[in-house]
Amino acid sequence: MGDIYSKGTFEPDELGALQQIFTEVTSQPWFDQTDETKVEFAKYLFETFPAVSFDARKHRSIIEASARMFYSREAS
Secondary structure, eight states: OOOOOOOSSOOHHHHHHHHHHHHHHHHHTBBOOOOHHHHHHHHHHHHHSSTTTTHHHHHHHHHHHHHHHSSSSGGG
């Protein structure tokens, strides 16, 4: 398994926005509720949206679409 790293440092508001999106998406009835899936989704967020490049308003729809495609109960 690869390490999660970023060239920058997340600002508190960026981490808060990522946490909020993570919580909202993982609480959806279609999201696979296994711990393994939640960990993989968290990794996806950090790897895909490194510090300084994340914009919650801009990336929200992309994140939800990806979660539906790769982390839904139906995808299993």
